[in-house]
Amino acid sequence: xxxxxxxxxxxxxxxxxxxxxxxxxxxxxxxxxxxxxxxxxxxxxxxxxxxxxxxxxxxxxxxxxxxxxxxxxxxxxxxxxxxxxxxxxxxxxxxxxxxxxxxxxxxxxxxxxxxxxxxxxxxxxxxxxxxxxxxxxxxxxxxxxxxxxxxxxxxxxxxxxxxxxxxxxxxxxxxxxxxxxxxxxxxxxxxxxxxxxxxxxxxxxxxxxxxxxxxxxxxxxxxxxxxxxxxxxxxxxxxxxxxxxxxxxxxxxxxxxxxxxxxxxxxxxxxxxxxxxxxxxxxxxxxxxxxxxxxxxxxxxxxxxxxxxxxxxxxxxxxxxxxxxxxxxxxxxxxxxxxxxxxxxxxxxxxxxxxxxxxxxxxxxxxxxxxxxxxxxxxxxxxxxxxxxx
Numbered sequence: 349x350x351x352x353x354x355x356x357x358x359x360x361x362x363x364x365x366x367x368x369x370x371x372x373x374x375x376x377x378x379x380x381x382x383x384x385x386x387x388x389x390x391x392x393x394x395x396x397x398x399x400x401x402x403x404x405x406x407x408x409x410x411x412x413x414x415x416x417x418x419x420x421x422x423x424x425x426x427x428x429x430x431x432x433x434x435x436x437x438x439x440x441x442x443x444x445x446x447x448x449x450x451x452x453x454x455x456x457x458x459x460x461x462x463x464x465x466x467x468x469x470x471x472x473x474x475x476x477x478x479x480x481x482x483x484x485x486x487x488x489x490x491x492x493x494x495x496x497x498x499x500x501x502x503x504x505x506x507x508x509x510x511x512x513x514x515x516x517x518x519x520x521x522x523x524x525x526x527x528x529x530x531x532x533x534x535x536x537x538x539x540x541x542x543x544x545x546x547x548x549x550x551x552x553x554x555x556x557x558x559x560x561x562x563x564x565x566x567x568x569x570x571x572x573x574x575x576x577x578x579x580x581x582x583x584x585x586x587x588x589x590x591x592x593x594x595x596x597x598x599x600x601x602x603x604x605x606x607x608x609x610x611x612x613x614x615x616x617x618x619x620x621x622x623x624x625x626x627x628x629x630x631x632x633x634x635x636x637x638x639x640x641x642x643x644x645x646x647x648x649x650x651x652x653x654x655x656x657x658x659x660x661x662x663x664x665x666x667x668x669x670x671x672x673x674x675x676x677x678x679x680x681x682x683x684x685x686x687x688x689x690x691x692x693x694x695x696x697x698x699x700x701x702x703x704x705x706x707x708x709x710x711x712x713x714x715x716x717x718x719x720x721x722x723x724x725x726x727x728x729x730x731x732x733x734x735x736x737x738x
Contacts, residue, residue: 350502364507365607365642371429373507378422385415417451421515441605445566448511452562455518459555466548473542486530493523508606514562521555575601586637592629597680612646619651669718676700690727698733
């Protein structure tokens with residue numbers, strides 16, 4: 349059914365990085381949710397009025413609130429798809445994270461209200477009534493909500509939307525809550541026990557925890573989370589495999605929404621290459637990354653001595669020293685500057701993210717000490733870089 353709806357209502361569904369295609373997916377998910385939730389609301393409301401069941405009427409308004417979450421998702425996706433403008437030169441993609449945060453807040457609020465109702469039922473237990481029509485409606489609701497949760501999850505995963513993932517979690521929570529309600533009604537009908545309040549507390553806690561989890565996941569990209577490891581590798585592979593580039597380092601990526609990433613990287617080129625040729629090469633790498641990954645990449649050139657045997661010998665010594673200190677440490681931008689009293693070794697190192705300031709200072713001392721043992725004139729000028737990758 350999901351694939352049928354996608355083929356029917358989404359143009360060019362495979363172009364998931366295209367803003368208009370992502371909007372098509374989001375519009376399909378939002379409208380489907382609104383239609384189904386409104387239908388459930390009307391059906392439950394009619395049934396509740398006919399059977400004079402207050403609980404069914406109350407549950408119908410829960411579906412109406414779910415429709416509001418779908419409206420939030422629909423509006424958020426529309427706003428996030430707006431093109432860049434003068435005030436927002438990197439686009440509006442992060443609005444999708446904010447919309448997902450609003451949905452998370454709605455989930456937490458629903459869980460909190462359920463928590464209060466469950467506590468009241470524990471203090472003042474009431475017997476639940478079992479009617480065939482209410483049981484049928486609740487079972488139908490479970491099936492519909494289960495399909496909606498899977499539907500949102502598939503689309504959210506396909507287009508990388510945290511907003512639809514949050515909406516999927518909301519539908520899954522509704523499915524669990526209704527399933528527990530059915531189980532409680534059956535148990536209390538056949539056994540002389542009152543467990544509705546206790547079951548409600550457990551489910552309410554689960555709903556609130558999932559809401560906080562969604563909120564945390566949506567806040568992280570707004571604060572600044574580690575780089576996407578898969579995308580980072582794709583970028584570095586393209587740059588490293590570009591003819592004329594020896595290697596790359598210092599990749600930094602900034603996400604301005606699921607379909608908007610801006611990045612910069614340093615590419616090493618032979619020092620024998622002319623500036624014009626180097627520019628042509630890195631420009632080719634930038635275009636390849638943009639066309640294949642949709643990432644706006646800026647490449648900085650770092651010249652590397654490739655024909656000086658002395659440089660190769662000292663680099664090899666530095667490799668041995670770093671491997672002895674910590675094999676996880678890497679270096680780049682290595683240069684040799686001869687002075688009157690010293691041979692200045694200028695380079696950057698990348699240390700593990702968990703290194704403390706004391707550990708970093710100790711590493712600098714050890715590198716200088718071991719290189720001086722090789723040659724007393726060696727004087728290291730080291731800059732410590734941070735690895736921003738996940």
